[in-house]
Amino acid sequence: MTEVNFSVGLDPESIQADISINCFLNSFLRESKAVTWQKSSANQEVAIVPLNNGQQLIYIPVSYHSALGIHEYQLPLKLVSQSEKSEEKLLNFNEFLQLIINDVDIVGDLTNEQKSIFIQRVVESRANTQAAIAARDNLQAIYSGELNFAQAEQGLIAGHSVHPAPKSREQFSEEDARLFAPEHQAKFALYWFAVSPSITITDSTGHYGISERIQQLLTADTQLSEAVFGKVPENYLLLPVHPWQAKLLLNTADIQQYQERGLLVNLGAIGENWYPTSSTRSLYSPGLPYMLKFSLSVKLTNSIRNLSLKEVIRGTRLQQVFDTEKLCSFGQQYASFKVMQEPAFIGLINSEGEVIAESLVALRDNLLMHTPQEEAVVLATLTQQHPLAADSLIADRVKTVASHKNISISQAAKYWFNQYCKYVVEPLFALQANYGIVLLAHQQNIVLKMERGEPVGMYYRDCQGTGYTELAYQLFPEQLIDDAQMPENFWNEDKVRRYFPYYLIINSTYNTIAAVSSRCAVSEVDLLHILHGCLKQLQSQGVQDSFCLDFVLQNATLRSKGNFFCYLQNYNENSIPDPAVIYFDLENPIAKIEQLASAKNTSTKKTVSEVM
Template structure:
């Protein structure tokens, strides 16, 4: 394959950390098989990337080295001659990209098209992050003090901390980004369509029909109810539409014909303003009873963000399961754990009576309707690194706890993380191990309720990322009786072991550990011991189905998603036949702690036996 040169515009560099580059390098170093590590003459950790069969080396200086792979980096990078290390050249990030993308030993045998697409997306993502940072009047505000839900959602400026292009969004123009992305602190009114029931597809579980739930929104949003007065034909349903998506929908031929026939009335952009949350496609309006999750036909990171009918049905199914008597004991034991249920959805069908995926919207319970100023912070914002290599928000909250409780920062860090385990790790594992309910809790699905800086509860969101093991089908036969129509909802043991530990442990908990350790005078090893103790306690108390818990405690490796090579190969994560191909084995430090504890117990037992 010929070497490809890229023209990617300006490439300004700084001598401090760059959070978009951090995200890229964390993904690259975690997955690359050619990287080695060494210490420099001044005792700084360096990641070493060999080029041209080892003739040249790229030095990546690390200002904070994480055993879990969530490093912080000290720019600039350096290109060094292997035979004479004094012969070196400073590398810009774009030069670094060009070098690694053309080295087959590093990235494999790629087509020129794959190289171009990858580079363009990475550069665009970095530019998007830089633009969001530049647009902030008070950047420090999202790294210190209490944030409410809206502020935290719109404070996620970097995105996925282990991804080569976490802020890529191909179909959005720059003006679209300023209008519709959360990091630009934007808000906007929804479009509303009045639609004949004959062209709608809906479902609503619980005590309310879909029209009643929409009426609840109308009652709470007086601007909307006044604006549509006498404009909605009798018996028509109201369909909320994301304004960017509205333009796309109005170009679909079936929808154009519905308009011509009077089956769909475009009421325009009206009503209260809504804030895009960290996922971009989910919107929030303080004081309204529901959040809304839309199909958004934009490729954000690894996939186009359209909902499917199976996904929105998953939301109504989960609500039905949580309404059963079997889960009463869980609710009592974990009263501070709440699910933002998605009890209803609405969308349009085409002329063949098939759901138009691009039109689907799920209604999500707004559990903060009467507590909009509560400190409720998405975990990804808590853990994101600071653009100036200062304290993350989670470090700030730990130090607040230290001050409030008059304890050392190290003690506060251990206390804070123990609270995290209690309110996040334990209830999510309990649902899986005792009820067969799998919730994929990555950093953007975990919202921590906090008081005076410490976790006191958790909200889980995104009911599309759920599944059920054999245990669940035994416990909830009535609610899951027709699940045979959606076989992907059944999670085999292999599937659980691949996904659940990745999302909860690697994606969420490892990032939490690294973010605390980087700034709070505590080692990652100390926090891993707390995590191990939390899981071990659950195991010792006994659970209904311990296979996943045992696996996390004992298996030498866990399966990790390969965001770097998935993105490099231009896979659409939601449409590849077997998503397992983008996962790889990652060393499991929890199992090392378990082995050490078991060996110590065995040794103690032998000594005691000898005394006896």
């Protein structure tokens, strides 16, 4: 095989970093069976992609090689012919994209339409990321120092770190993105409809009904209360609507008929500004008692982001479960772990009495209402790579801890990650293993509460990603009695083993490990040892149901979502009959540590490094 020296023949200014390309390549290299790795003549790790039955090779050099698959890349790429002359050509990203999408051995047998859609979305996603970066007056501000919740949510400029098109949003125009996308630091007033109860579907659990919860928003938002005064017909409910979604709804036949009949009054865009959070469809307004999660009929990454009735009911169900006395001991043991509950929802029904999914909105408890300046940072923003190949925010916070505690950066990295395990990994696994409550904690569902740069607590959000095992049905029979209507809420062992470790371990924790290791003088193996120790300690405490914990500690592979090929095949993740088809086996390094620990091997660290 041709040996390539990437330090020769390149103008230093042409060596680039591009976080959108990094996200694409991470997903591609993780899933592609054709890729191999070798060392360059400069001892640099290089991924090699064969083309045309090996007649040509694409060389992808990395500036940081991650055993967990979260690499940092050194662009440009290089195309090398395997002919005697060993011809070489530097590749830009679009050329690379065309080469791999037309090689059947790499991507399979695709139609021209599939290829065209995929390329268009990937190119658009990259352009969206570049536009968001260019629009930032002070890009470095989201990579250094404390961020409050709103700043961190709107600081996620790249999106999913292992996805070919993490900032694709097909139905949004460029103007829509500037107005409504979090990475553009958008803020806007909501539309409000006054609606007859006869055309609504609502639920609210706990001490307040839906009208009381809406009134709480009115009381906290004086602009809104003054604007609607005298304009709401007696006994009508107020329905908040995302302004982009409002335009869609107002063009539907049902809504137009409701307006004509006086059952719905469009009050327009009024009240305080709301900030789109990292998910785009969930909005936050500092000082108000609720965040709002809307249906948004936009395809963001793998799916159209409309809520369903079953999903919003899950929010009220989870609140009911957490209100039980059985979870009191959990709350005492993990007092710094909080769930941003979704205790209520409201939406419209059509003339046939069916739910208009596009109108649904869930009310989410704003646990930061009284502390809007608290350092509460979504994990995805903490771990995202820097577009100029500088330190990530998580590296900055680790170095802050090192300075504050007067310890080395390596020591601070281990301490920081240990705190992460204590406040994130342990309580989430404890909920699953001791109570049968499954919370799918991917990077955008984990908000870390921090002080002076170190984790001191966690907020979990997004209650649609929840489920219950047999243990939960035994512990909470009254709260889950109606779940016969929603059989997908019951998670058997196979389902838990597939999804729970993917979200918490592969999606969230692997990204955390790689982000810390790449910049903080600590190996991924060292951090994996800390993770293994956290899980092992929980296991040793004698949990109620250890099947998933045992699986993560012992199984040779974990199931990983295949974002690259899911997106390539144009699947809608929320509507395919069996989402399991987009998952594949990924090697589990935690199990290797477990095997070596069981054997009491005194050279564990070195051995694990070698086998990874």
